[in-house]
Amino acid sequence: MTTTQALDTSATTLLRFATAGSVDDGKSTLVGRLLHDSKSVLTDQLEAVERASLDRGRSGPDLALLTDGLRAEREQGITIDVAYRYFATPRRRFILADTPGHVQYTRNMVTGASTAELAVVLVDARNGVVEQTRRHAAVAALLRVPHVVLAVNKMDLVEYAEPVFAAIAEEFTAYATRLGVPEVTAIPISALAGDNVVEPSARMDWYGGPTVLEHLETVPVSHDLTGCPARFPVQYVIRPQSAEHPDYRGYAGQVASGALRVGQRVTVLPSGRTSTIAGIDALGQEVDIAWAPQSVTVRLTDDLDVSRGDLIAPVDELPAVTRDVTATVCHVADTPLTVGHRVLLKHTTRTVKAIVKEIPSRLSLDDLTQHAGPGRLVANDIGRVVVRTADPLALDDYAGSRRTGSFLLIDPADGTTLAAGMAGAAFGGSAAPDDSPAADDEGWDF
Known part of the structure; x- marks a missing residue:
């Protein structure tokens, strides 16, 4: 918005959403277009972007610079860190997490989507659904993000062809449905030209659905956690x-x-x-x-x-108390996670020593099959693990509580986050109670 504009946001709802997609699919440009066309950019911010764009030889403002703030991001033309932006329209307030598309930074996508109620997955209309698209869809399903938007970008480079959009939307929706994603809304856009981002596109009159902003403003969101068991x-x-x-x-x-x-x-x-x-x-x-x-x-x-x-x-709504945690994890570290790996498990405000006892399977993103007995998980792998903790944990299924059903596996040597875990039924299974005696904490022999 301009410096003279102000919005009364006291009565509006809040939507947390994240963007995801492959490198150069246009996520940062989409975010910049959303901020620019919804008049959520301060005048001095826009002037700074225009100056930086001219310095880089651009004829017009590069809207991606509104979110790509790190020097390395601007030099490489990619998003590295999660960029959070706060903006509002008369209908709703937004917290936006612009997440990286490079496979090396999938861990940051997990961070950005962990608290999101909606994920916008971008696809380049020229390339269609690629491996990173499937990975981001799997992460969104794993994190139980209730709403997913498929934004088929760069429609201007395929002459705004409806068959191209329809084929991509059909393939992605079928894949997301198999992952258990409850809702997919497909929107054809051109973030660079502004088609169907904030304003409807006159060049895609065959599309009768909402624009990206219209959908973000109207998608049902509930923050009421009072009906859940108290934790x-x-x-x-x-x-x-x-x-x-x-x-x-x-x-x-x-x-x-x-x-x-x-x-x-x-x-x-x-x-x-x-x-x-x-x-x-x-x-x-x-x-x-x-x-x-x-x-x-x-x-x-x-x-x-x-x-x-x-x-x-x-007393009448207790979670399971267990020392054998069965969960689905997204491995985010360069160091492989192996059977026998000694880790720290951080759950809410509790951190305990633990050992990886089993890695029963690893998910194949191509056909969604489970590869049994992989032996280890490497960076960006999604797999099932069984972790034995030194002390009991009061753990909910992630399907019932994203807060008390999630945890982190941490390297005790340097504090590096190894994996983000979702207990129980993320891709099947549950945390089982355990009544075994206390572990030998010092020897890590659980």
Whole structure:
């Protein structure tokens, strides 16, 4: 928007979405076009882009520069890091994650899509569906992104031919349906020329669907997590030393899902000890109820041993407590993940030692078959793993909770993230309870 424009966004809904696609499919240009044509670019930003474009010998503004901010990105003409942009229209507010298309940076696409409610997958109309397109569709399905938009870009380079668009849309939709993607909306566009991005294209009168922005503004989005089982990962124990409250003990954190109420019976996991919520403090005041995603402090009637990483949940809606985590992972590191690999598993506010016990299968993106017993996963592989943890974890299925069903596998030597994991039913299977004795933490022999 210009510096003199302002929007009242108090009553509008919020949509988090991510872009994905192969290198040079035009993701950054699409994002720049969205920002430019929806008048969400400040005057000084546009002037800076125009100057940078002239310095690079362009006759007009290169809208991709609105998101490609790193020097290496501008030099190579590719997106490397996830670029977040915030903009609004009179109908909705948006948080946009422009993710890299290069296969080397698929890990960043996982990061950008992990919190998205919608993914825009771009395809070059000249190339059609390629391996990276299938990989991004698989990641979107794996992360349970509820809405997927197929943007068939560069229609101007195929003379706006409807048969080209129809063939690509049919192939991608069939593939996404097999992955379990619940909804695909296909839109033919030219990000460079602006066709069907914000304004309808007069050169594709055979298309009667929405533009990209129109679909983003109208797609149904629900942020209501209060109907889910309550989950409260403890982040910090508060014990203020004051004469006024000498016995105060509170457990601070963010409500991941559901709602907690004063007087509610709860269980602290993984210990299994039960208590009652005596009070809830929010912003320094006592409240009767707290719901996701509020940050609050919970006080219990009993003096229990509760620490960072514990999970507070209602006694009648408990997650599985397990030390054998069966999950689908997207391996994002250059170092292969192998059977016997010693890792750290980070789940909500809890980090425990773990060992990769099995790698039952690896997903083939070409035909969606599972290759049994691959032995290891390399960068960008998607596969099933069984991880044995040193201590029990209170874990939900990812299908039921993206927050408490996800985890990271981390290299204990240098802190590098190895894989992003989705517990349970991402591609089948579930986390099973385990009652075995505690592990030898020091020896990593689980």
